[in-house]
Amino acid sequence: xxxxxxxxxxxxxxxxxxxxxxxxxxxxxxxxxxxxxxxxxxxxxxxxxxxxxxxxxxxxxxxxxxxxxxxxxxxxxxxxxxxxxxxxxxxxxxxxxxxxxxxxxxxxxxxxxxxxxxxxxxxxxxxxxxxxxxxxxxxxxxxxxxxxxxxxxxxxxxxxxxxxxxxxxxxxxxxxxxxxxxxxxxxxxxxxxxxxxxxxxxxxxx
Amino acid sequence: xxxxxxxxxxxxxxxxxxxxxxxxxxxxxxxxxxxxxxxxxxxxxxxxxxxxxxxxxxxxxxxxxxxxxxxxxxxxxxxxxxxxxxxxxxxxxxxxxxxxxxxxxxxxxxxxxxxxxxxxxxxxxxxxxxxxxxxxxxxxxxxxxxxxxxxxxxxxxxxxxxxxxxxxxxxxxxxxxxxxxxxxxxxxxxxxxxxxxxxxxxxxxx
Numbered sequence: 001x002x003x004x005x006x007x008x009x010x011x012x013x014x015x016x017x018x019x020x021x022x023x024x025x026x027x028x029x030x031x032x033x034x035x036x037x038x039x040x041x042x043x044x045x046x047x048x049x050x051x052x053x054x055x056x057x058x059x060x061x062x063x064x065x066x067x068x069x070x071x072x073x074x075x076x077x078x079x080x081x082x083x084x085x086x087x088x089x090x091x092x093x094x095x096x097x098x099x100x101x102x103x104x105x106x107x108x109x110x111x112x113x114x115x116x117x118x119x120x121x122x123x124x125x126x127x128x129x130x131x132x133x134x135x136x137x138x139x140x141x142x143x144x145x146x147x148x149x150x151x152x153x154x155x156x157x158x159x160x161x162x163x164x165x166x167x168x169x170x171x172x173x174x175x176x177x178x179x180x181x182x183x184x185x186x187x188x189x190x191x192x193x194x195x196x197x198x199x200x201x202x203x204x205x206x
Numbered sequence: 207x208x209x210x211x212x213x214x215x216x217x218x219x220x221x222x223x224x225x226x227x228x229x230x231x232x233x234x235x236x237x238x239x240x241x242x243x244x245x246x247x248x249x250x251x252x253x254x255x256x257x258x259x260x261x262x263x264x265x266x267x268x269x270x271x272x273x274x275x276x277x278x279x280x281x282x283x284x285x286x287x288x289x290x291x292x293x294x295x296x297x298x299x300x301x302x303x304x305x306x307x308x309x310x311x312x313x314x315x316x317x318x319x320x321x322x323x324x325x326x327x328x329x330x331x332x333x334x335x336x337x338x339x340x341x342x343x344x345x346x347x348x349x350x351x352x353x354x355x356x357x358x359x360x361x362x363x364x365x366x367x368x369x370x371x372x373x374x375x376x377x378x379x380x381x382x383x384x385x386x387x388x389x390x391x392x393x394x395x396x397x398x399x400x401x402x403x404x405x406x407x408x409x410x411x412x
Contacts, residue, residue: 133389160406176377180343
């Protein structure tokens, strides 16, 4: 059987269309970040975001039906950035990567605040972002657990702790710490605190 | 100078009035908890809460102008309960009290969820509950810091940690852990996790 050539001749055009759409979606997410940061998530509107990116509201909702979808897209982009920073790093070096992610988060308090609010709201199983957060936490836990397993195998985990406990403590601490930083408790630095907590689980320094 | 007796004869009546008002305010806060728990904070209305406690909306708003004020009153009541559990306890025994508070919180996931959402929203300095949370975090940090100072003085704090670091880590961990419990991560128990974290800072078990 000779395969039809149609997909091949169409493919470049389809890829071009895809790239154009992907770029458009990026621009929309950029605009959402600008608007959210300026007036806050609650006070911003889809029409304002549409205006900022030069689209109609139906054009915008075709790509992202709601503000929550846009916020989720922002978080997904942030997750991809974190994944790139952590990719291929193992054990202690992966833990060092977590400190770097905390450094990045500290620079973007507007998004961090929106993240904290949405993560709390979305604990309700009926919330549109519930599945995103549930999967996200499970994934982070899995990766950090893997890192602590490697740390344990190399004899660098304090013997009183299990890798899963250390991983769970990191995930919980990291979220709670964001709140403390946002309330401007004197002397709370996110990356330093994350490093110190991780070190308190280890027999070595980071 | 002979003091007037007027305040003395009026006092019992004033105290009676005060008690009546205090009781009424308690009933309102109870009703708010019932309504919030049934339909959620966002979906509940002042008129529904007024109806539940047998008042008019103006009668209700005279005591509590908004839903946020009612929610804050619920948290204040929960804080008072925690204060009673922790009163007079020092050092290691105070840390044991923190585990007991975690046990109590685990039983009340509806209020814990509302707490998590409001604590995140109120990071905005313009939020009506901002001051409440800022003061609350400062107060908790102060008390837990005092406990860790005592723990350090009795040689039970791990020498790599400072009391303020341990206290900050507890406060952050405790908030973040609530989220993890609400997302039903397998095997996350709030009191057990709090105990294990506190123990990881100590040279003894709790």
